[in-house]
Amino acid sequence: MAFTRNLTILLFLLFTTFAFGQERYPLYANDIVAQRAWVDSVYQQMTPKERIGQLFMVDIFSSDPQVKIDKIKKLIKEEHIGGLIFSKGGPMRQAKLNNEFQAMSKTKLLVGMDAEWGLAMRLDSTYAFPWNMTLGAIQDNNIVKKVGKRIGEHSKRLGVHINFAPVVDININPANPIIGNRSFGEDKVNVTEKAIAFMEGMQEAGVLGSAKHFPGHGDTDKDSHKTLPTLNFTKERLQSVEMYPYKPIIENGIASIMVAHLNVPALVPEEGVPTSISPTVVTKMLKEEYLFHGLIFTDALNMKGAANFKEPGDIDLAAFKAGNDILLISENVPSASAKILNALQQGEITEERLAHSVKKILYAKYKVGLHNYTPVTTKNLVNDLNSRYDDIVYSEAIENAITVTKNNNNVIPVTNIDQKKIAYVGLGDDDGSAFKQQLRKYASIENITTKTLEATQEKLADFHYVIIGFHRSNANPWKSYKFTKENIRWIKEIAKTKTVVLDLFVRPYAMLDLQDTQDIEAIIHSYQNSKLAQEKSAQLIFGAIPSKGRLPVSLGDTPIRTGLQSGTLRRMSYGIPEEVGVDSDTLNIKIDSLVNLGIKRAMMPGAQVLVARRGKVIYDKSFGYHTYNKKQPVRPESMYDIASMTKILASLPLLMELESEGSIDLEDKLGTLIPELKGSNKANITLKKALSHYGRFKAWIPFYVSTLDSVTKKPLDDYYSTSYSPNYNIKVAEKMYLRTGYTDTIIKKIADSDLRSRLSYKYSDLPYYLMKKFLEDYYGQNLQELTSSHFYNSIGANYTGYRPLRKFEKEMIVPSENDTYWRNQKVQGYVHDMGAAMQSNMGGHAGLFSNSNDVAKLMQMYLQDGYYGGKRYFSKETMERFNTCNYCDNEVRRGVGFDKPQLSGGGPTCGCVPMTSFGHSGFTGTYTWADPENELVYVFLSNRTFPTMENRALIKSGLRTTIQEVIYQSLID
Structure with missing residues (x-):
């Protein structure tokens, strides 16, 4: 021993x-x-x-x-x-x-x-x-x-x-x-x-x-x-x-x-x-x-x-x-x-x-x-020497370096974006496009590009909040970093009358020449003008990531180690798959291959696909074109008719808000909520059963068919006019106006319709026609006004809404079909769903247009139990109640409004998702799914119905759920 x-x-x-x-x-x-x-x-x-x-x-x-x-x-x-x-x-x-x-x-x-x-x-x-x-x-x-x-x-x-x-x-x-x-x-x-x-x-x-x-x-x-x-x-x-x-x-x-x-x-x-x-x-x-x-x-x-x-x-x-x-x-x-x-x-x-x-x-x-x-x-x-891991390391470094040295009145992160009109003014001699693009993922940002201070101030007259980015060359650390005298004049004059956030993408010493900063509300040091620094800084401004850095040098009255720590508003951030435990190669190579194969096989002309995990968008790509003529490429801002996804992205959040505040209850009966249903066979159906597709409703009613000539199949003059008038005020499509008051006819037809003989699961649009009626009567506003004011504006879903032609150029909107059976025109900017079109393109079940980024925000809000961007929209308990499969024992897989994973056999998912997950699909070729356990959001948008809805290749292929399976294969923790 x-x-x-x-x-x-x-x-x-x-x-x-x-x-x-x-x-x-x-x-x-x-x-x-x-x-x-x-x-x-x-x-x-x-x-x-x-x-x-x-x-x-x-x-x-x-x-x-x-x-x-x-x-x-x-x-x-x-x-x-x-x-x-x-x-x-x-x-x-x-x-x-x-x-x-x-x-x-x-x-x-x-x-x-x-x-x-x-x-x-x-x-x-x-x-x-x-x-x-x-x-x-x-x-x-x-x-x-x-x-x-x-x-x-x-x-x-x-x-x-x-x-x-x-x-x-x-x-x-x-x-x-x-x-x-x-x-x-x-x-x-x-x-x-x-x-x-x-x-x-x-x-x-x-x-x-x-x-x-x-x-x-x-x-x-x-x-x-x-x-x-x-x-x-x-x-x-x-x-x-x-x-x-x-x-x-x-x-x-x-x-x-x-x-x-x-x-x-x-x-x-x-x-x-x-x-x-x-x-x-x-x-x-x-x-x-x-x-x-x-x-x-x-x-x-x-x-x-x-x-x-x-x-x-x-x-x-x-x-x-x-x-x-x-x-x-x-x-x-x-x-x-x-x-x-x-x-x-x-x-x-x-x-x-x-x-x-x-x-x-x-x-x-x-x-x-x-x-x-x-x-x-x-x-x-x-x-x-240029690997993805390098981006991960760089991203983490920049995110932890960006420093806030001034934040009067907590103007960053930006809250209440629906109440602010925000402009961006770029100074310096280098590119700031990545910064601008990232800012626009959060809010509607006006880029002011006038050449004189006077013209700029005139353009800024209606804006409350101005973000000034100072961009100079990032080529090497010896490049000039200073403000010009003209730069200084612009900053000081703009700051006199506006709330200004000054973001410097140069070495911090630039601030030594800007001696008077009294009128500037916030100052951010992003240190370098790289793409990642610009993106991360924009995310910080809108509260997607916190500020963590501290100034490594002293700047006049700003002492060394100054660094104001800000939290987040839990808005979506953007980054690299490995940052959130996802393998980039599996995600990128396989999804790219699958979507491109789908386009090659004419399942759809183009698509947007987005994947987010832990609140971070890690895959966001646009593929193909608006149509098969390949003239208009799909871009991130391209807007799709999302069809039945409208149910969970328009009607449902409004109902959840009311339930959360106690104004309605899931056990409320339809006859109580909608007086027109009193005495009908729908009166005693509960809200919970109706939204779970367990209320014996018919799947749908082809309302438009009764407005066509039985022989020629052309729209009847009794119902339609080519121009607007007090008697024809429901715009269905270009030069096609439906008879005034027909929406009441739709509600009456639903009220009078027979119920299915057997109580069992049957997916139906009809309850959502009724929800539109209830919500608009309850608030005295239409769905477009309600969804925008209650959710989209404050969440920053700037590309989401009904009747998009009133706000966006036609070229931004992906067409959904060449209609040869009713409207007899290319349907672009008008809802594909016939019933929603007859409701002035604004249905509770269909009619919403959006892009993948906006859909992801709304789904992330659900993942966060009704909280997003510093605002609580409804309670966690409400989310739990609506995301519950109440009738699983009766082979009804649905939650309250949300689709849920299949119980047996075929179903809406890859079969590899947990039962707590939820989502919805849309007839036009759209799909979104969220998984609370793995903190995943998946969005797939396409127009598989163009040029004809008879093209079911996408549906038969299972492409959307195959991509979902790839997402789960890519998880590495």
Whole structure:
């Protein structure tokens, strides 16, 4: 037992010593014994010139001409250089060059890149992650770690072993021309925490990190690429601010540090010597005081901050003597190599000093796998560097970064959108279309595009609420971010008379020029003008996502770490399937394939399909055309006749509202609710039975047939006129007016109709004719007015309603049929259902037009038990009562109004949904379903009835429920 215990203690001590060694010696690999043996073996086989060659990392653009490429090959062959730093170009070109260069290197090359926000910092066709300033606003450092890890994975995939990141400069000076957005901010603690998180993620991916620019480049207004910046601060100030991040990041295992070209008199006793070639800074401070055992890089030796002081070869020799391990971008490698070799031979440099750096470089090469080198695979390279997972990481980062620094009177998130007239004014010189499009998914937004302030103010006269987006180039963090004087004038003048939300898609320092913000109600910092940043910011404004970020810099009267936290109004948000536990490939590839196959097989000319989970729309696509002539493509705003889905999206919510407030009860009898039914065979049927299709109603009555000539089948003149008049005031279709008062005839015919002889389930439209009668009499308004004022306007269902031609252009409305049996015209903008058309295109069972996004909002409101957008429409208890299968024991699958999953045999779903789910389908080829247990909403809209309702291919195929099955197959949690 004693032996076992002692062995355990010994192993523990060995493990902890090794772990500490990895922390203090960040270049050590897990298999340290094998690593050391490899390093010693390779070093022993090298000539002095080969060893010196390892010190150089030279630059190459993958877009360079052949003459430059040949020069690199010559340096590999003759100077035995140890590394390359790739810069501008493309990933495929770089991969091929990388493989070519590595193949001719005796000791494989250590490959570096500046990929601070991803490979896109240097390469086309690669992914750009958020800049450090954006990451600095995030409160959860695990998100920053994810970004670092993903950048590391991209780098590794391209054969890059060291990324010169993270920047740990404390950006105290807003006028800094070279750091700015590259810094995590001006708070030294926040910068340090973010840098460590970023580094940990990147190094977990197997790519070495490099903290830069030691001792600190944040508080200067000069660019060291062009001159030698001066930091004229005391040593105490430098150590407490600029140099603060280095000890913690060293302790946490940073693999390398880059030393900047700076004039820092308090640290460098050698007059006129930049920090990068100062032994005091590099050796005494970084190695001895900070106990750093990783690689030390010079900043690029061709930068003016260094190159202005010595000849190319002398600079390299001085930098090496100062203690640097790798000489980055030497201006003249052969000259520098010769001078270092001569210094070695003359005894100015010892063999021990050379071995110290070269062996560290070899340790690094082993750690990144160069002892077992494999070429970069070019297959799927670009796809791998632009994956869906990158969007997920970016999306999470942006969502957590967006910062609200002012919100007077809680003007965001926007509430009561039905009471506000909202305009958007875009400023800046870059695109803001993604922002505008996303805003319009929530409310009716007017885009004001006039060229003068005076014309803009005139256009804004009737608007209460103005969103101003400031958009400037997102190409790189050095792009101009400032307001023009004219921008400032516009903002101030508009804000004097309007409620203004100012959203800045630039670095926060832009606000320093906008000194007076008294009249601006809300200020949002979205940091970057990327598509995702624009979309997320719009979602925040309307309360679909909360604000979480905090300002990483101070802005005059706005202190650092300002960040007003707002909750949500539980409006729909928009994002990526994996964010809510859904596999994108299954969802996208399979649904796309199924819908396109349906169009190819003429099941319908086109369609809209939407899927949402956990309140987030994750699939929203438009397919095909309005008709088979393929002239008008289906767009997101295209509106479909949703047929019987009207029952649950128009009549039902109004009834649920009344039930929730106690004005009606499901046990109420129809004769009580509708006086015209007193004494009829419908009088004692309860509301619950009628809406559950268990009231013995006939399926339907073809009211229009009795208005046709029995021989010619043409509309009778007694019933119709081609023009409006007091006697013919019910518009059925173009130039077709029905006799005034015929709607009363319809109600009478229903009241007088026979009941089915047997009490059993039978789907029927007739109860909803009666519900229209009840609701309109109860409120003294028609269904169009009721549904809009009670639900659609406040929910933001701006493309939903009856009689859409009164509000929208005809081209926006998908036609439903070429009617050859009654109306004898193309039915477009008028309801397909004949009975609803005879009710002035406004039935309780049909007549509603909508698009997939609006249908999803209404279904989400149901999933949220009657709550949406900050408003409760009815109670949770009401939702439960209506979503109950009251007569399941009698083989009636329906809830109260809602369709429910099949009880046995065929039915309305894929058979893979829980019994708590609900929805409805429509005759024209529409379908929607919601699942509370899996928090799913599914919408399918089509016009399978065009050009004829006799086309039943969609129905026979089961396409809609096959897509539903795919949705469930895509769930991964």
